[in-house]
Amino acid sequence: MTGKDLATTVRLADERYRMFAEKLEDPLAYEGGHSFHFSAKDNLCSVEFQARAGSRILEGYNPPFDATAIKRLKEAGGLLIGKTNMDEFGFGSFGTNSDIGVPLNPFDTTRCCGGSSGGAGAAASVLDGHLSIGVSTGGSISCPASFCGVVGLVPTYGRVSRWGLIDYGNSLDKIGLLASSSDMIARYLPVISGPDALDPTSQVQPPLSIEGDVGSVAIPEEALAGLSDGVRKAFEEAVGRLEGMGVEVRRVAMPELRFALPAYYILATAEASTNLARYCGMRYGDIVEETDLGFNELFSQVRSKDLGNEAKRRILLGTFCRMVGLRDRYYIKALQVRKLVIQAYERQFREVDAVLTPTMPFVAPRLDEVEKMSALEAYHADFLTVPPNLAGLPHISLPCAYIDGLPAGMQLVAPHWEEGRLLSLAARWEREFQYRRPEGGA
Amino acid sequence: MKIGLEIHIQLPTRTKLFCSCSTAGDEVNSSVCPICLGFPGSRPMLNRRALEMGISIAKFLNCTISERVWFSRKTYFYPDLVKNFQITQYETPLGRDGHFTVGGRRIGIWEIHIEEDPGRIKRAGRAGEEIALVDYNRSGVPLVEIVTAPDLTSPEEARAFLSDLLIELRHLIGLSAQDETTVRADANISVGEERVEIKNINGLKNIERGLKFEVKRQSKLLAAGKKITRETRRYDEERGTTLPSREKEFEEDYGYIGEPDLGTFNIGQMARALEVPETPLARASRLEREHGLASSSARQIVLTSWELADLFETLAARFGAETATTWTLGPLSSHWKELQERHGDGAGEKVVPIIEEVHTGAITDAEARMRLDVLAGREAVIATAPTAQGDLEQLVVRLVDEHPEVVKDYRNNPRAANFLIGQVMKETQGRYASKEVSDMIRKELEKRV
Numbered sequence: 001m002t003g004k005d006l007a008t009t010v011r012l013a014d015e016r017y018r019m020f021a022e023k024l025e026d027p028l029a030y031e032g033g034h035s036f037h038f039s040a041k042d043n044l045c046s047v048e049f050q051a052r053a054g055s056r057i058l059e060g061y062n063p064p065f066d067a068t069a070i071k072r073l074k075e076a077g078g079l080l081i082g083k084t085n086m087d088e089f090g091f092g093s094f095g096t097n098s099d100i101g102v103p104l105n106p107f108d109t110t111r112c113c114g115g116s117s118g119g120a121g122a123a124a125s126v127l128d129g130h131l132s133i134g135v136s137t138g139g140s141i142s143c144p145a146s147f148c149g150v151v152g153l154v155p156t157y158g159r160v161s162r163w164g165l166i167d168y169g170n171s172l173d174k175i176g177l178l179a180s181s182s183d184m185i186a187r188y189l190p191v192i193s194g195p196d197a198l199d200p201t202s203q204v205q206p207p208l209s210i211e212g213d214v215g216s217v218a219i220p221e222e223a224l225a226g227l228s229d230g231v232r233k234a235f236e237e238a239v240g241r242l243e244g245m246g247v248e249v250r251r252v253a254m255p256e257l258r259f260a261l262p263a264y265y266i267l268a269t270a271e272a273s274t275n276l277a278r279y280c281g282m283r284y285g286d287i288v289e290e291t292d293l294g295f296n297e298l299f300s301q302v303r304s305k306d307l308g309n310e311a312k313r314r315i316l317l318g319t320f321c322r323m324v325g326l327r328d329r330y331y332i333k334a335l336q337v338r339k340l341v342i343q344a345y346e347r348q349f350r351e352v353d354a355v356l357t358p359t360m361p362f363v364a365p366r367l368d369e370v371e372k373m374s375a376l377e378a379y380h381a382d383f384l385t386v387p388p389n390l391a392g393l394p395h396i397s398l399p400c401a402y403i404d405g406l407p408a409g410m411q412l413v414a415p416h417w418e419e420g421r422l423l424s425l426a427a428r429w430e431r432e433f434q435y436r437r438p439e440g441g442a
Numbered sequence: 443m444k445i446g447l448e449i450h451i452q453l454p455t456r457t458k459l460f461c462s463c464s465t466a467g468d469e470v471n472s473s474v475c476p477i478c479l480g481f482p483g484s485r486p487m488l489n490r491r492a493l494e495m496g497i498s499i500a501k502f503l504n505c506t507i508s509e510r511v512w513f514s515r516k517t518y519f520y521p522d523l524v525k526n527f528q529i530t531q532y533e534t535p536l537g538r539d540g541h542f543t544v545g546g547r548r549i550g551i552w553e554i555h556i557e558e559d560p561g562r563i564k565r566a567g568r569a570g571e572e573i574a575l576v577d578y579n580r581s582g583v584p585l586v587e588i589v590t591a592p593d594l595t596s597p598e599e600a601r602a603f604l605s606d607l608l609i610e611l612r613h614l615i616g617l618s619a620q621d622e623t624t625v626r627a628d629a630n631i632s633v634g635e636e637r638v639e640i641k642n643i644n645g646l647k648n649i650e651r652g653l654k655f656e657v658k659r660q661s662k663l664l665a666a667g668k669k670i671t672r673e674t675r676r677y678d679e680e681r682g683t684t685l686p687s688r689e690k691e692f693e694e695d696y697g698y699i700g701e702p703d704l705g706t707f708n709i710g711q712m713a714r715a716l717e718v719p720e721t722p723l724a725r726a727s728r729l730e731r732e733h734g735l736a737s738s739s740a741r742q743i744v745l746t747s748w749e750l751a752d753l754f755e756t757l758a759a760r761f762g763a764e765t766a767t768t769w770t771l772g773p774l775s776s777h778w779k780e781l782q783e784r785h786g787d788g789a790g791e792k793v794v795p796i797i798e799e800v801h802t803g804a805i806t807d808a809e810a811r812m813r814l815d816v817l818a819g820r821e822a823v824i825a826t827a828p829t830a831q832g833d834l835e836q837l838v839v840r841l842v843d844e845h846p847e848v849v850k851d852y853r854n855n856p857r858a859a860n861f862l863i864g865q866v867m868k869e870t871q872g873r874y875a876s877k878e879v880s881d882m883i884r885k886e887l888e889k890r891v
Binding site: 044045051058063064065067162163164165167169171198199200271273277278280282284295296319322323327331 | 476481525705
């Protein structure tokens, strides 16, 4: 495809699915010796675009540096074609909590793409040979991968430098990749991985190797409660297919998983509420004209105006959980639960190579259904994606079924630093199961 | 009266605590980067040197060192705080439960931790139309916070504590002399039952003045039968008074959580490998102990210069404490600046042979003094003839009378005489031969034993 053709494809795709917060507009910008094209979720910094993380309060923030992941892909010959839409700061499971743009599902534009890396899911789904950088805090790669019918890989916490990532929950945030098949991910995951002096948490990691395999999986019974009928049936069929491929399947109990969701929402919001404190009208957000306001009034006004409802809810939740007198009951206890969840996985990994669940309990909901959901219902939709995220474990979501034409994913979780075996299994799976591309295409 | 201090001192690192910006920016907002301005997407990296300095201080102050430490976020909204949280240490300070001795009194140290400094607010414009400007050069500058137990008993003692502490830290981690004016402290003081906190006082002098004012204010209230309310006050530097702080009276909730970006540090191992060198006041007390010097003399030698103390120890080892004391407190102290200027590190080597000759009696004290004058580049002054012998005897008798404790000590420890020898040499400014002086003092002491 010529640069001009690519520019047209990207423009048309964006008109249909609104996946970009900002993109290269000039067709000439698409010319030149790149060997592949990629996009980055809008909470990753790059020098050529604003980084708004789906929030009005970051309007006009032009970072003077590239995120390490972006820099490494550029150095590997990649062309950054745009920044993809997302829930504000990553706060959402459907891509709809955004002031910049809500991406539409390529399989049905009345439906959501999932979140929070919704635009990344849509771009990977409709653009040929495209690589999307996504970010997962509690399921923000797996969920859109499942809803948009693409492969989404979240590496081990610390595998990919977070330099240049606008923080949501620093102890949970992981940069990962989405693409229409696993080979792109296997090729470029090693590029973005590895120690980086700019992110101390990336500095102690074993080398990444794309090898190993999954010969056995454990399916926790807790993951099978609360699924839609369609997803339950599709998942059991996929399990049968895996068994046919020679994968040993064990049914197990992992009762600790039930506590992962509340622990996650406490830790993530506690950290988020401190991360968002800096957006106070001093450098970010519309500068209020009334200069006689005291600082407290000024920042309250700016934050009331420029932050969305979900951001406010999470600031309040997170601030509550770390208040004197409540901190031990919520924040500290959630830290302890995180350890229990890690141990629960470690116990399984003594017996099997991976833990298998569906990715989401249902297929992509319609945008009007999303609107009617309560916050609690929305949070609960993450109950399958949150546990590996809380534990910092690598996981992958693979398309495993199409239910009335809508994709559904399965999620495999591996031990720390073992993302390689997930990609090996994905390659085998893709020989057995044909992925579909959305009919509308780009 | 009980006084406790929370002391903030800047660690003299070249770069900031979490980025590589210089700590020495002069032009406003010249030493800043995405990290110390808290740009979204940036994150901190720890300056190892600052951590080492903090551990040295904790170890020096006899703290129990934490095995494993991490950092925390202290969240509060203030325009000089770029992220609206400060990265500090909360659950795991570098050290706890230490002590530092000042004037023979042991003052407890509750804890020591390191943290980042916020920026500085500068007010500009006409009164009434004032605007606040922020300079972020200081944002991210490393600070050490030392929290004392409320063991200090007077404003004077608080000042002496800080002054001695700074002397030691100057040597230990290389603080500059300006730190006497830039050291910041929050002081808790209770004259009666209830304590009052004075926030953010700058410099030794102001800390003492602020505390003195507060003692007076609280004493007056108590004398009038009134109650002291627990409150936070601020120090008004211009008037030398403390005023109720406009800030909220309730305890602010900082909502501490761990700082996930920096990870954890196993500092126990680092601390064990770290040697704490001998500091000036520690050396002074050793000289006092080993050579029977008066504490003020020992302090004088060490604080004149570290190298003078080296020379003193060389002289003491070769010619005995008596000779060493006499000459070090006398002409060597007064000539030291010139000797070092002219001879640098070689000053000691040039001095030793002269003292050796006078010690063995090859030359007289007056000749030695002349040669030292020449060595220091001074015009040699021909010593005036010693005044009558009677003067010296009178002086010796008077001093021995004045110091019965020396007589007492002398029975068990002949070196106690050195204290009196030093005093006589000082009062007579070396007009007598040291041997003569020491002989006379010993004779006088023997009489009374």
